Amino acid sequence: MSNARAVWGIGLTTIAADGTVLDAWYLEVGGGELPAADLAALEAETGPDERRNVRIETVQLQIDLDAAPASTADAYLRLHALSHLLVRPNELNLDGIFGHLPNVAWTNAGPMHPDDAARLQPQMRRHSIQVQGLDKFPRLTDYVQPAGVRIADAARVRLGAYLSPGTTVMHEGFVNFNAGTLGASMVEGRISQGVVVGEGSDIGGGASIMGTLSGGGTMRVSIGERTLLGANSGLGIALGDDCILEAGVYITAGSKIVLVDSPTTADGAKRTVKAAELSGRDGLLFWRNSLTGALEAKQRKGAGVTLNEALHA
Numbered sequence: 001m002s003n004a005r006a007v008w009g010i011g012l013t014t015i016a017a018d019g020t021v022l023d024a025w026y027l028e029v030g031g032g033e034l035p036a037a038d039l040a041a042l043e044a045e046t047g048p049d050e051r052r053n054v055r056i057e058t059v060q061l062q063i064d065l066d067a068a069p070a071s072t073a074d075a076y077l078r079l080h081a082l083s084h085l086l087v088r089p090n091e092l093n094l095d096g097i098f099g100h101l102p103n104v105a106w107t108n109a110g111p112m113h114p115d116d117a118a119r120l121q122p123q124m125r126r127h128s129i130q131v132q133g134l135d136k137f138p139r140l141t142d143y144v145q146p147a148g149v150r151i152a153d154a155a156r157v158r159l160g161a162y163l164s165p166g167t168t169v170m171h172e173g174f175v176n177f178n179a180g181t182l183g184a185s186m187v188e189g190r191i192s193q194g195v196v197v198g199e200g201s202d203i204g205g206g207a208s209i210m211g212t213l214s215g216g217g218t219m220r221v222s223i224g225e226r227t228l229l230g231a232n233s234g235l236g237i238a239l240g241d242d243c244i245l246e247a248g249v250y251i252t253a254g255s256k257i258v259l260v261d262s263p264t265t266a267d268g269a270k271r272t273v274k275a276a277e278l279s280g281r282d283g284l285l286f287w288r289n290s291l292t293g294a295l296e297a298k299q300r301k302g303a304g305v306t307l308n309e310a311l312h313a
Contacts, residue, residue, distance in 0.1 A: 240282035
């Protein structure tokens with residue numbers, strides 16, 4: 001394979017006794033052609049781990065990001081490429097990735113087959129091995145340490161998250177795979193799969209950004225720069241730069257929005273549109289009218305939020 005969309009990785013893979021490949025941890029990742037490597041240091045880390053009923057082997061792999069994932073090792077290399085910032089969310093092929101990611105018992109000693117974790121529980125307790133989760137995706141920080149990033153609760157950020165330097169993910173923040181921040185951002189809410197957040201934006205406490213997985217939709221949701229999602233708000237459309245969504249307001253693509261700064265119609269009403277028609281526009285302020293209950297929006301002037309530079313340095 002020889003193209004600019006090639007990514008390679010060299011590392012270790014964990015294999016269960018029944019042959020299931022549980023994970024692949026790439027200690028070296030890069031773009032282009034797979035280089036020649038001396039695996040002597042890695043070979044010292046291989047072999048059986050009887051506590052977890054697994055064996056560790058070396059793995060070397062080069063993949064084409066435009067092709068669909070072909071194996072568990074391939075899927076893990078794509079997740080590593082995202083978290084190492086080699087490729088942005090939505091700019092690689094992830095078709096069928098779930099089929100290549102087995103459900104794994106994630107422990108403080110490494111991955112295990114769920115059946116073995118249940119069967120070997122007494123032995124695991126003797127070795128102080130605890131199951132921390134049952135999922136297809138591991139924690140980001142067990143595989144990649146993103147530079148210049150703060151993550152208050154590692155369990156809330158999955159491998160495959162794309163976190164730019166200066167990003168802070170607070171305790172209630174969550175970042176899924178193939179999602180993340182394109183610059184320094186504050187994340188106190190949920191960033192779902194496929195969502196990207198621009199430089200200088202703030203996802204308030206309890207706020208939720210809809211992805212494309214839950215409802216099977218096709219609309220790509222994104223957040224521009226210097227945009228604020230207020231606490232406990234929700235968003236199902238794209239927002240451009242310098243927008244504000246009021247705390248507690250939830251907007252989906254089909255939500256009816258009254259444009260308060262539009263000309264009045266003959267019957268004295270303001271123009272009403274579906275929120276999808278406003279998707280991606282800059283400088284909008286959304287709120288709920290406390291008297292009528294209507295969702296309203298208007299064009300706002302000036303820049304949006306300003307993050308605390310010391311906090312995100």
